[in-house]
Amino acid sequence: MIMGNVGRVFSFQISPRLFVGSLILFIAYIVFSLFIVNSHLQLRWVSNQDREKYSRLEDENAANKKILNRSKQQITLLEEYIRQIEEGAEGFGIGRKEQVRSNGEKTPLEAVLPEKVTKAPEVVDVTDMVIQKEGSGMSITLKIVNIQAGEGPVGGYIHLIASDKKSVPPKEWPYPQEKIEKSMPVNYRKGQIFLIQKFKQIRARLNLGTPSESPSSLKVLVYDQSGEIILEKEMDITQAS
Structure with a gap:
């Protein structure tokens, strides 16, 4: 019903079919809107999940590349050690000082005389040393630890x-x-050859000859592959003996 400005009243009637149709369209619009919003939220959630998975895969890929590079470095060092063992003192001793035999002849360097050894900066250390004396034998357990800057392996x-x-x-x-x-x-x-990324446990056993023998000190010497001393440490083991 509509009232005019002169007091006349106009009335009209809405068709039930039109009303029902409009209501159905409105409800359909609401349902469709909810469906669209829900689909958007689901796609957004899936996208976030995929983004997180991709980020994790990138991190894993970077970590795997890092591990692969370390493995390549370790393999290179191991191959070098194997080559040195197979070749003995030849090849690697070129350009280094040679040991003189008693008859005056020079031999390929398979030994570095103590007075000729040079020292390099310490890149390893020893920790967690345990010494046990049993009769005429002495067992020694220790960890050799990589303390060099960076994350590369060290061997010697x-x-x-x-x-x-x-x-x-x-x-x-x-x-x-x-x-x-x-x-x-x-x-x-x-x-004893070693190649470490972080640390390695070393086990040694000394034959003292008789149970009465009692060492008073223990020297730890670590050389790199070129013969330079990278660690020299002497410890009092009187109490351990």
Whole structure:
């Protein structure tokens, strides 16, 4: 009903079909809008999930590349060590000082004399040392740790030399059991080979000969592959003995 400005009233009637049709269209619009909004939210959620998965895959890929590069470096070092072992002192000793035989002839360098060894900056350290003496034997367990800046692996040769400085002359027991002179290994390549990313546990056993022997100190010597000392540490083990 509509009232005019002169007091006349106009009335009209809406068709039920038109009303029902309009209502149906309105309801359909609401349902369609809800469907569109719900689909948008679902697509947004899926997109966020995919983005997170992609980010994780990128992180995993970067980590895998890092591991692969480390593995390549380790393989390179291992191949170098194997080559040195197979070739002995030849090849690698070119350009380095040679040991002179007693008859005056020079030999390919398979030994680095103690007085000729140079020292490099320390890139490793030893921790968690445990020493146990059992009869005529002594077992030593320690960790050699990579302390160099960066994340690259480090490799070389490790020697352990136990000594009794109270005896005359001083007695020494090397590990591995190789020739030593002036408390230093004659051939540093005869040491136990190691290649570490973070750390490695070293186990050694010394044969002291008799149960009465009692070393008073232990020297740890670590060489790099070129023969430079990268760690030299001597510890008092009197109480451990």
